[in-house]
Amino acid sequence: QVRLVESGGGLVQAGGSLRLSCAASGRTFSSYAMGWFRQAPGKEREFVAAISWSAGSTYYADSVKGRFTVSRDNAKNMGYLQMNRLKPEDTAVYFCAVLSIGSYSQANSYHYWGQGTQVTVSS
Numbered sequence: 001q002v003r004l005v006e007s008g009g010g011l012v013q014a015g016g017s018l019r020l021s022c023a024a025s026g027r028t029f030s031s032y033a034m035g036w037f038r039q040a041p042g043k044e045r046e047f048v049a050a051i052s053w054s055a056g057s058t059y060y061a062d063s064v065k066g067r068f069t070v071s072r073d074n075a076k077n078m079g080y081l082q083m084n085r086l087k088p089e090d091t092a093v094y095f096c097a098v099l100s101i102g103s104y105s106q107a108n109s110y111h112y113w114g115q116g117t118q119v120t121v122s123s
Helices: none
Strands: 002-007 010-013 018-026 034-039 046-051 058-060 068-073 078-083 092-099 110-113 117-122
Touching (some): 002 092, 002 110, 018 034, 018 092, 018 117, 058 068, 078 092
Parallel strands (some): 010 117
Antiparallel strands (some): 002 018, 034 046, 034 092, 068 078, 092 110
């Protein structure tokens, strides 16, 4: 069992930055790859970024590549998503999740999820 709690969301103007955090507890967090997804009202949950268990590999959706950076600190059981040059279309609830098996970009590959944190970008 892994429990995940996101924080760091909020309201920001377009062009601004936010840093989301994901605090993990329970089973060994460092054994798992982790991902970030987001869901806007009326839309399906979509992949944002993922990072391997060792932080040796990272993956990004095309829509955020070059603006967002995913990282983790296994010693602290923490994951992070640094979001720069935010756009109104980045507005969504952001979730962190721990990978079970399968593709990094598919939500059904992830077994444990946080409750989400709201990010709102005003124009």
